[in-house]
Amino acid sequence: MDRLIQILKDPLLIAALAILVLLGAGELLSPGFARGDQIVRLLTVAAILGIVAAGQNLVVLGGREGIDLSVGAVISLGAVIAGNVMSGNDAAILPAVAAAAGAGFLVGIVNGLGVTVVRIPPLVMTLGMMGVLQGALVVLSRGVPSGNAAPALMAFVNQPFVLGIPGILFVWAAIAVLMAFVLRRTAFGWSIYAIGSNERAAVLTGLAAGRIRTILYGLSGLFAGVTGVCVIGYTGNSFISVGDQYVLPSVIAVVIGGTSLAGGSGSYTGTILGAIALVLLQSVLTTLQMEFWSRQVIFGATLLVLMLLYGRQARLRV
Amino acid sequence: MPPALEASGVTKRFGAVVALNDARLTVGRGEVHALLGANGCGKSTLCKIIAGTVARDDGEIRVAGEARALASPRAAEAAGIALYYQELSLVPQLTVAENVFLGHEPRGFGGFVDETTLNDRTDLLIGRFAGVAGEGFTARTRVSDLSPDQRQITEILKVLARKPRLIIFDEATAALDRRQVDVFFSIMKDLRAEGISSIFISHRLDEVFRVADRITVMRNGATVADFATAETTPEAIVREMVGDVRLGPKGGTAAPAEAAEIRLSVEGVTGGRLQGVSFAARRGEILGLGGLQGQGQKRLLAGLFGADPFTGGRVLLDGEPVAPRRPADAIAAGFGLVSGDRARDAAFPGRSILENAAMASLVRDKARLILLGPLRSRFSRTLSGLKTRYAGLNAPIGSLSGGNQQKIFIARWLAARPSVLLLDDPTKGIDLGAKADFFAIVRALAGTGATILIYSSEDADLLSLCHRVLVFNGGRITADLTGSTLDAMALTRAAYGEAA
Numbered sequence: 001m002d003r004l005i006q007i008l009k010d011p012l013l014i015a016a017l018a019i020l021v022l023l024g025a026g027e028l029l030s031p032g033f034a035r036g037d038q039i040v041r042l043l044t045v046a047a048i049l050g051i052v053a054a055g056q057n058l059v060v061l062g063g064r065e066g067i068d069l070s071v072g073a074v075i076s077l078g079a080v081i082a083g084n085v086m087s088g089n090d091a092a093i094l095p096a097v098a099a100a101a102g103a104g105f106l107v108g109i110v111n112g113l114g115v116t117v118v119r120i121p122p123l124v125m126t127l128g129m130m131g132v133l134q135g136a137l138v139v140l141s142r143g144v145p146s147g148n149a150a151p152a153l154m155a156f157v158n159q160p161f162v163l164g165i166p167g168i169l170f171v172w173a174a175i176a177v178l179m180a181f182v183l184r185r186t187a188f189g190w191s192i193y194a195i196g197s198n199e200r201a202a203v204l205t206g207l208a209a210g211r212i213r214t215i216l217y218g219l220s221g222l223f224a225g226v227t228g229v230c231v232i233g234y235t236g237n238s239f240i241s242v243g244d245q246y247v248l249p250s251v252i253a254v255v256i257g258g259t260s261l262a263g264g265s266g267s268y269t270g271t272i273l274g275a276i277a278l279v280l281l282q283s284v285l286t287t288l289q290m291e292f293w294s295r296q297v298i299f300g301a302t303l304l305v306l307m308l309l310y311g312r313q314a315r316l317r318v
Numbered sequence: 319m320p321p322a323l324e325a326s327g328v329t330k331r332f333g334a335v336v337a338l339n340d341a342r343l344t345v346g347r348g349e350v351h352a353l354l355g356a357n358g359c360g361k362s363t364l365c366k367i368i369a370g371t372v373a374r375d376d377g378e379i380r381v382a383g384e385a386r387a388l389a390s391p392r393a394a395e396a397a398g399i400a401l402y403y404q405e406l407s408l409v410p411q412l413t414v415a416e417n418v419f420l421g422h423e424p425r426g427f428g429g430f431v432d433e434t435t436l437n438d439r440t441d442l443l444i445g446r447f448a449g450v451a452g453e454g455f456t457a458r459t460r461v462s463d464l465s466p467d468q469r470q471i472t473e474i475l476k477v478l479a480r481k482p483r484l485i486i487f488d489e490a491t492a493a494l495d496r497r498q499v500d501v502f503f504s505i506m507k508d509l510r511a512e513g514i515s516s517i518f519i520s521h522r523l524d525e526v527f528r529v530a531d532r533i534t535v536m537r538n539g540a541t542v543a544d545f546a547t548a549e550t551t552p553e554a555i556v557r558e559m560v561g562d563v564r565l566g567p568k569g570g571t572a573a574p575a576e577a578a579e580i581r582l583s584v585e586g587v588t589g590g591r592l593q594g595v596s597f598a599a600r601r602g603e604i605l606g607l608g609g610l611q612g613q614g615q616k617r618l619l620a621g622l623f624g625a626d627p628f629t630g631g632r633v634l635l636d637g638e639p640v641a642p643r644r645p646a647d648a649i650a651a652g653f654g655l656v657s658g659d660r661a662r663d664a665a666f667p668g669r670s671i672l673e674n675a676a677m678a679s680l681v682r683d684k685a686r687l688i689l690l691g692p693l694r695s696r697f698s699r700t701l702s703g704l705k706t707r708y709a710g711l712n713a714p715i716g717s718l719s720g721g722n723q724q725k726i727f728i729a730r731w732l733a734a735r736p737s738v739l740l741l742d743d744p745t746k747g748i749d750l751g752a753k754a755d756f757f758a759i760v761r762a763l764a765g766t767g768a769t770i771l772i773y774s775s776e777d778a779d780l781l782s783l784c785h786r787v788l789v790f791n792g793g794r795i796t797a798d799l800t801g802s803t804l805d806a807m808a809l810t811r812a813a814y815g816e817a818a
Contacts, residue, residue: 184688185687185688185690186686186687186688187680187681187685187686187687187688188686189688190673190676190677190680190688191677191680191681193666193669193673194666194669194673194677197666197667197668197669198665198666198667200662200663201662201663201664201665201666202666202677203625203644203645203646204623204625204645204655204657204663204664205645205649205677205678205681205730206645206646206649206650206678206681206682207646207677207681208646260668264666264667264668264669265668265669
């Protein structure tokens, strides 16, 4: 019986059940909701959220109240940079990706140094960075961002690529495999869990906790920059607050997936399920013709309810 | 008139460990009463129970004749019991008066702090120490502007502002120089004259004989003797502290030969309590750091491991100078550290036994990829060699008992092959069976040529495990006991600053 309860409390199982329930609910509300091409459409949206949530996931796993609220602004930055580098030119897609990812990584490293060297609380550091980037984007673009996506990028994100599946889903799958491999089969991955679960013990075991945590923020910025490229590929052109809507969902996806906000426990597999469940929820709410701000209320409430459910295990015991 | 404090039959267990078993203590009114005993005898636990920070399991405590539960520090304070902290607990940015009445400020109209009363009362208290207070010491002086002596007096004022009947001075003189100790003792005599009783814990027998009216000796959680100071001698006290010692099986490995090469050489290191400590340790030697708690032993280990670098002196490992600024440096040089505070210093809670065991060797080997198969077979071999009971390498570390957890954390370092292993009170909270296993592991490691430095809060651990024990007192090594000179009596005498 205890064992059954233990299994039922597994966040991965809960997230998977939530996905099935939401799919069923969507189909009941609007027949055709769970059709194959609709599901591919939903997964495409989930992929964009899932990529930015990968970075969020790393930062949260690293502990010490790790969170990256600047991901939204970095997505916007990545989208604007990529749009300008590409300017509708297919040949410039790879340089655009590199530029957006590189810029995101640098922003993330600055976040990481602020958190580890200057010891600014992550919430404050990344919130401040969000403000700086948002302001800078408005100033530099004078409020009207230039640049647009290359046609091939839009096709890669929106059109079937192989077997009726858009290219972005293959990218997401590759990121998923890479994340699982790094977290489970590399010393770096193990050290992320170690500093997240007990930083003092990690340092006394010889780990360079500050350096590892700085890299995690850098990776979060990198993933957010790449997400910016996906976003401009999805919409065609960018506007300067395009990334803002991803901040809260990226945190919720991580939490739904069972990663403890206290750090040191969780997996990207869970975050993938969390991203899918969240996009489904959003879609069901849209089907119910709920407007944007009401959906925000539901999202925020979801996060708080999850914290209430998981919060009790946030303080890990020895 | 009933005595100020009368405790009888006090017992306390922490899990399987019996900390107190029939402790008794009677402190008369206006009496300075010294409480003595070897490490782990239970005197700290008894004081914590009296101060209300630890709840007793059984026994009776009467304060001025009245039975008291002393369920919380606040209840103890209400009963007139105050604790004097040796660690400075003052807030430097506040004035003397604000510190003295912190949390107990006199309130005026509307519930606001009545500053006039606050300062007047503090000045009155300071007036009691006019002879020793020195220049520029008023209620309105900021604590950051006080001399160390004046800060110490402020600490005492803080205690006196609570109008206590009984003050517990736990190692109150440990950080003081000779002149400050004189000031302190003159204050204690003033308190005695006012009818305030004191419990005095000190690591220096000469101080005890200078200031105490009576002495209670504890051993293994029980009170074994109660003397009037005038009617006893330091020798008699030490004999009572040591008692009739029974030890675990003595060393399975012979002491390293005199010819064995010096592995670790420590020359005049300072930092924190350490006042210039020098010694050398040979290959294969198990070297104990003895003495009462808090004499610099833990600081030495933290310094060697780079967790809290030394401020002076130098360390040679196999003849090469090493000056670790962080643990990673020390680990790279060949040090390992097993701490008794597993939850704070060692465990990765929620992570698997394998992750907990493997981390140090992954760091040491600069591993990138994890080859799970070889890693698992390596650690299941190591752990079965250590007689560890565990459900599986994937089970969380928290599923193990304290003793088995400690085996995981020593396995962590065995795998990293340290040339010097530092043990910081490693047997804290582990049962006797696991302790014997743990000692066997340490002896085997020493047998391979590793040098072991161990600090333990239990003298018996050092006596049964070590080839040699350096006794620390006040941040210095005051005795070097080995072979025939290493026994419980000598260890206790040296710890209390008595010539051997």
